[in-house]
Amino acid sequence: MTTSASTNTTTSTTADATADTGTSTATDATADTGTSTATGTTATTVPAVPVAATGTVDDAPRGRRRRRRGLAPGKPWPASRLVGPLLLIALWAAASAAGQLDTGAIPAPWTVLETGVNLWTDGTLPTDVLTSLERAAYGFAIGLTAGVALALASGLTRTGEALIDGTVQLNRAIPTLGLIPLFILWLGIGETFKIAIIAIVVYIPVYLNTHAALSGIDHRFVELAEVQGLSKVRFVRQIVIPGALPGFFVGLRLGVTGSWLGLVVLEQINATSGLGYMMFQAQNYGQSDVILVGLLIYGVFGLLSDTAVRLIERRVLSWRRTLSS
Amino acid sequence: MAPHTEQLTRPAAVRLRGLTRSFEDRTVLDGIDLDIPAGQFVALLGHSGSGKSTLLRAVAHLDHEVAGSGQLAAPERVSVVFQDSRLLPWRRVLDNVLLGLDGKEAEHKGREALAEVGLKGRERAWPNELSGGEAQRAALARSLVREPELLLADEPFGALDALTRIKMHTLLRELWERHRPSVLLVTHDVDEAIVLADRVLVLDHGRIGLDLTIDRPHPRSYRDPLLGEYRERLLAALGVTEDHK
Incomplete structure (x- = not known):
């Protein structure tokens, strides 16, 4: 937006011309000078633009056939979500092979893999993974149940809304990890407080999104339900809940990711096993390869659980035709 | 009221x-x-x-x-037909017609109503697969089925x-x-x-x-x-x- 007046003039001319022809070279030109200013200065270039525009329009039918590009991003690629991560690993491997990375700070991928295999075969890694999975699963299950139950109570009744919504908003304003000291005092330093914290991290996004979706139900559908003579129970079951599912899934995906995030922090506090513990120990001994093994496992689990939720979402919400399908 | x-x-x-x-x-x-x-x-x-x-x-x-x-x-x-078809996007056409009714007999009537408005064969379609006219026909079927x-x-x-x-x-x-x-x-x-x-x-x-x-x-x-x-x-x-x- 800070380009000078003279460059603006040229930009807008090129931008308008490109809009008509739609060639790829022109986009490069506009990208160099900055496109956002183009509209602001069209007035100054008015004489030049129409001439260029009519010229291209006349040429178009005779010349190269103009193809209109759709505004939707197009067909999805197969396994497109893996492309980015794989590229990242390839870069990492290439840089390591070329000796560009300090092996003490970032060991080569094959070193990390070897460490992973060793940790797995000597039995420490399976124990750590299982412990972490168990904590995440318990916390997630409790958080999910609480989030949905509270959202239903608050979204469907005025009493529930009065009691619950403000309280949850307050809870949301407090950083959950900031509750750790208090929870340790209340629940002891064992497993309970860890699961409780994860549950809180999970329930907040689940509650917020589900509640927003429940209370945002289209008024036209409420009218329809009245006209069709639906009972309150049927109205909730057949209209409110199905209508709120898309919002619920947004919350669910945030919650799944949140449960893993909470875990990393929690397992560095008085834990004797778990991925976070393993990484914390590795830090003390300067084993960057072990830390990377832990991070990779977190990453893989996060990706897997997110994919699982997406798959369920796609099945349950198969009636939706959106940009992603 | x-x-x-x-x-x-x-x-x-x-x-x-x-x-x-x-x-x-x-x-x-x-x-x-x-x-x-x-x-x-x-x-x-x-x-x-x-x-x-x-x-x-x-x-x-x-x-x-x-x-x-x-x-x-x-x-x-009393049945109401609105300006928009007001079909629930998450229910198939037949289930939309049957909204608020249940039982085998109602289902039979629902299929009949859909046939009557020219939507036979579209019972399993999703509402967003219908054209504007078809959606409004489905809405008519929904109002008819309640006689x-x-x-x-x-x-x-x-x-x-x-x-x-x-x-x-x-x-x-x-x-x-x-x-x-x-x-x-x-x-x-x-x-x-x-x-x-x-x-x-x-x-x-x-x-x-x-x-x-x-x-x-x-x-x-x-x-x-x-x-x-x-x-x-x-x-x-x-x-x-x-x-x-």
Whole structure:
């Protein structure tokens, strides 16, 4: 937006011309000078633009056939979500092979893999993974149940809304990890407080999104339900809940990711096993390869659980035709 | 139901006495008296904001929060068709038609209703796979399946293109002839009212300004010169003279 007046003039001319022809070279030109200013200065270039525009329009039918590009991003690629991560690993491997990375700070991928295999075969890694999975699963299950139950109570009744919504908003304003000291005092330093914290991290996004979706139900559908003579129970079951599912899934995906995030922090506090513990120990001994093994496992689990939720979402919400399908 | 509306004993069809509805300080319906005999096809015309939808919503008991008074009696089985098809996007077409009903018999009736509106074979489709006209047909099937004594339609074809509209006119009239419910069709389209209805009301400043019986055989054509006379009278009642057009 800070380009000078003279460059603006040229930009807008090129931008308008490109809009008509739609060639790829022109986009490069506009990208160099900055496109956002183009509209602001069209007035100054008015004489030049129409001439260029009519010229291209006349040429178009005779010349190269103009193809209109759709505004939707197009067909999805197969396994497109893996492309980015794989590229990242390839870069990492290439840089390591070329000796560009300090092996003490970032060991080569094959070193990390070897460490992973060793940790797995000597039995420490399976124990750590299982412990972490168990904590995440318990916390997630409790958080999910609480989030949905509270959202239903608050979204469907005025009493529930009065009691619950403000309280949850307050809870949301407090950083959950900031509750750790208090929870340790209340629940002891064992497993309970860890699961409780994860549950809180999970329930907040689940509650917020589900509640927003429940209370945002289209008024036209409420009218329809009245006209069709639906009972309150049927109205909730057949209209409110199905209508709120898309919002619920947004919350669910945030919650799944949140449960893993909470875990990393929690397992560095008085834990004797778990991925976070393993990484914390590795830090003390300067084993960057072990830390990377832990991070990779977190990453893989996060990706897997997110994919699982997406798959369920796609099945349950198969009636939706959106940009992603 | 609006708070100040007494329920009359159940009549054959719609009966309104001194029906008044107002929003804030504005009186939208100002003491409407109206009887619709069972099986009559009535169209209600009026400018936008003349209160025609308010009247329909009052008859449909959809105006809980509107202040008003008067007596209102309507049959037990009332169906409403809205301007938008109002199909639930997460239910397949047949399940939309069956909304609020259950059992094998209802399902059978639902399939029949869909066949009647020309949607046989689309029972398993999702609403967003239907065209505008098809969606509105499905909405008609949903209202039919309950075997209404009174069908309320709030500009049901307002969002459709001209060709689809003409087809829907024919369909609605056919359905009416087969099932004979009382119909109250709210529209702003004078031609639609003349072609479809046996009686046309014009709502003006909260009162019924004109009550016109249209005595021409069906199916009617837009080009019927005798309908032109009715047309002029209705347009005049709506405050539109020919030279304005």
